[in-house]
Amino acid sequence: MIRILKGDAVSKLDQMHCKRIGQSSYELMETAVQGFIHWFEEQKFTGQEIFIYVGGGNNGGDGLGIARHLQQRNYQVTVVLCFNDEADLSADSKINFDRLPEGVSKISFEDFDFPSKGIFIDAFLGVGLKGKLRDSALPIVDSWNKQQGVKIAVDIPSGLLSEGIAEEKTSVACADYTVTFAFPKLSLLFPENAKVVGELVLVDIGIADSLYQEFESDLFYIQKKDIPERHRRFHRFSHKGDFGRILLIGGSLGKMGAVVLSAKSALRTGAGLVTCQIEESERFIIQASVPEAMVIGEDLKDLDAFDAIGVGPGWGVDNREKKLEFLLKSFSKPMVLDADALNVLSQNPELLSLLPKNSILTPHLGEFERLVGSCVNHLDRMGKASELSKKYQIILVLKGANTLISLPDGRQLFNSTGTHFMATGGAGDVLTGIITAFLGMGYSPENAAICGVFHHGLAGEYAGKIRFQGTIASDIIEQIPRTFEFVENS
Numbered sequence: 001m002i003r004i005l006k007g008d009a010v011s012k013l014d015q016m017h018c019k020r021i022g023q024s025s026y027e028l029m030e031t032a033v034q035g036f037i038h039w040f041e042e043q044k045f046t047g048q049e050i051f052i053y054v055g056g057g058n059n060g061g062d063g064l065g066i067a068r069h070l071q072q073r074n075y076q077v078t079v080v081l082c083f084n085d086e087a088d089l090s091a092d093s094k095i096n097f098d099r100l101p102e103g104v105s106k107i108s109f110e111d112f113d114f115p116s117k118g119i120f121i122d123a124f125l126g127v128g129l130k131g132k133l134r135d136s137a138l139p140i141v142d143s144w145n146k147q148q149g150v151k152i153a154v155d156i157p158s159g160l161l162s163e164g165i166a167e168e169k170t171s172v173a174c175a176d177y178t179v180t181f182a183f184p185k186l187s188l189l190f191p192e193n194a195k196v197v198g199e200l201v202l203v204d205i206g207i208a209d210s211l212y213q214e215f216e217s218d219l220f221y222i223q224k225k226d227i228p229e230r231h232r233r234f235h236r237f238s239h240k241g242d243f244g245r246i247l248l249i250g251g252s253l254g255k256m257g258a259v260v261l262s263a264k265s266a267l268r269t270g271a272g273l274v275t276c277q278i279e280e281s282e283r284f285i286i287q288a289s290v291p292e293a294m295v296i297g298e299d300l301k302d303l304d305a306f307d308a309i310g311v312g313p314g315w316g317v318d319n320r321e322k323k324l325e326f327l328l329k330s331f332s333k334p335m336v337l338d339a340d341a342l343n344v345l346s347q348n349p350e351l352l353s354l355l356p357k358n359s360i361l362t363p364h365l366g367e368f369e370r371l372v373g374s375c376v377n378h379l380d381r382m383g384k385a386s387e388l389s390k391k392y393q394i395i396l397v398l399k400g401a402n403t404l405i406s407l408p409d410g411r412q413l414f415n416s417t418g419t420h421f422m423a424t425g426g427a428g429d430v431l432t433g434i435i436t437a438f439l440g441m442g443y444s445p446e447n448a449a450i451c452g453v454f455h456h457g458l459a460g461e462y463a464g465k466i467r468f469q470g471t472i473a474s475d476i477i478e479q480i481p482r483t484f485e486f487v488e489n490s
C-alpha cells in the first residue's frame with residue numbers, strides 16, 4: 001500500500017526510485033507526462049484550443065512535456081510562460097522547453113492576461129511551492145481563475161500546499177480535475193479543498209510500494225491492488241456457517257428501511273446467516289422485504305451464537321442507553337457501531353470504555369463531531385480520529401469522499417473509491433451491512449473495515465455510472481456482487 005508523504009519528500013522519493021531502477025529524473029518526468037496524456041485522451045475533450053500555464057520548476061517541465069505530446073496528437077496548443085527567464089528553468093524543464101515543437105505557440109503571461117475559452121492546464125506550481133504565494137504569482141492565479149473552460153491541474157492546483165487548506169482568503173488556481181502523480185498529496189483529500197481540486201485522478205509513475213516503506217508516514221492510500229490479499233478465500237466445501245452468522249440491531253417506527261438496507265447489503269456481501277433484532281411490531285417489514293433474513297422481536301440474552309454484530313441503523317436514541325450497555329458488556333468480539341448507536345455513545349461517553357477492542361465505528365462527519373466535539377478543519381479531525389482510535393483501541397471509519405480509516409496503532413488509511421452520487425439516504429446503512437458481513441466471515445477487523453469501505457465505494461461508483469444523481473442506496477446494494485469480480489479473478 002502506498003504511503004502519503006509530505007510534499008518535500010517527493011524529490012527524495014524520486015531520486016531513490018531513479019537510482020534503484022537506473023532511470024534519469026528526466027525519464028521519470030516523461031513517465032508522468034505520458035500518464036497525464038493517457039488520462040487526457042481517455043476523457044475525449046473535443047475541439048478546443050489548449051492553454052498550458054507553465055512555471056519555472058518541474059511542474060512547469062511536466063506542462064512543457066504535455067504541450068509537446070498534445071501538439072504531436074494534433075491539438076492546437078499554446079504555452080503561457082509564467083517565468084521570467086529561460087535561464088531560471090530547472091534542468092529537466094529546460095530539456096522539455098528545448099524540445100517544444102514549432103507548432104506550439106508560446107506567449108508570455110504579461111501578453112496573455114485576458115480571458116479566453118478553451119481547455120486549461122495548470123503546470124504553474126507543484127509541490128515545490130513554499131509558504132504563501134509571492135505577490136508576483138497572484139495575478140497568474142487570478143488570470144487562471146477568470147478563464148472559461150475545462151481546467152486541469154497537474155499534480156496539485158497551483159497555490160495549494162501539499163498539506164494546506166485553501167481558505168477563502170488564500171489564492172489558489174481552481175481546477176475541475178487534478179491529475180496527481182505517484183501518490184495523492186494530503187491536501188487533495190481534504191473536503192475543504194474539494195472546490196479547488198475537483199475530480200482527483202492518480203497517475204502511477206512506476207514507483208514501487210516498497211520504496212514508500214523507507215519514509216516515515218502513518219498515512220496510507222487504499223487502492224484496488226491492495227484489496228485481493230485482504231480477502232478470505234473459501235473452498236468447494238464451504239458451508240453457510242463458514243460465511244458467518246451475524247446479528248443486525250436497529251430500526252424503529254418509521255425507520256425500518258435502514259435495517260432492511262443493512263440486511264440486504266450483508267447478504268449481497270456473502271453473509272451466511274443474517275438475523276435482525278427489531279421491534280416486534282415491525283417484524284413484517286423485514287420478513288416481507290428480506291425473506292432471506294431471520295427476525296427476532298425481543299432483546300436477545302445469548303449473543304455468543306453470533307460471529308459479528310452491527311448496531312445502530314435507524315435504531316433511534318430513546319431508551320437505548322441500557323440496551324447498548326448490555327450489548328457492549330455481553331459481546332466480547334469486535335462489533336460495528338453506526339448511526340444511532342454512535343449518537344447514544346455521544347450522549348453517554350462513559351460507554352466508550354466498554355467497547356470491545358477493535359470494534360468498528362462508522363460515523364459521518366456530523367456523528368463524529370457529536371462524539372469528539374467540533375473540529376476546526378480536516379487536519380484537526382484526522383488528529384482527533386486518531387486519538388480516539390488509540391485511546392479506546394477501536395477502528396474509526398470517518399465517512400465521506402475519501403473515507404478515512406483510523407487504526408488503533410496510529411495508522412490512517414484513505415479510501416480511493418466512491419462518488420458524490422452516494423450522498424443519498426441509506427448509503428451508510430449499506431456500509432454497516434457490508435462491514436458486519438466481513439467481520440462475520442472471520443476477516444480481521446482491519447481487513448473488514450478496509451474491504452468494506454473499498455467495496456462499498458466501488459459499488460457506489462458502478463451504481464452512479466448507471467443512475468447518476470438518481471442513485472439510491474438500493475442501487476448500491478445491487479452492485480455489490482460485481483465488486484467481487486476483480487477479487488475472484490486476481
Ligand SMILES: NC(=O)C1=CN([C@@H]2O[C@H](COP(=O)(O)OP(=O)(O)OC[C@H]3O[C@@H](n4cnc5c(N)ncnc54)[C@H](O)[C@@H]3O)[C@@H](O)[C@H]2O)[C@@H](O)CC1
Pocket residue numbers: 010011013014028029032055056057058059060061062090124125126127128129130131132133134137154155156181182205
Ligand atoms: N514523483 C513525482 O511526484 C514527480 C513530480 N514531478 C513534478 O515536479 C513537481 C515538483 O517540482 P519542483 O520541485 O521543481 O517544484 P515546482 O515546480 O512545484 O515549484 C518550483 C517553483 O515554484 C516557485 N515557488 C516556490 N514557492 C513559491 C511561492 N511561495 N510563490 C510563488 N512561487 C513559488 C519556485 O520559484 C519555482 O519556480 C511536482 O509537483 C510534479 O509536477 C514530475 O516531473 C516527475 C515525478
Ligand SMILES: Nc1ncnc2c1ncn2[C@@H]1O[C@H](COP(=O)(O)OP(=O)(O)O)[C@@H](O)[C@H]1O
Pocket residue numbers: 339364399400401402403417418419420421422423424425426427428429430431456
Ligand atoms: N461525495 C461523496 N463521495 C464519496 N462517498 C460519499 C460521498 N458522500 C457520501 N458518501 C458515502 O456514502 C455514505 C453515506 O453515509 P451516511 O452519511 O451515514 O448516510 P445515511 O445515514 O443516510 O445512511 C458513506 O459511506 C460515505 O462515505
Ligand SMILES: [K+]
Pocket residue numbers: 059122123124125126153154155156157158
Ligand atoms: K499545478
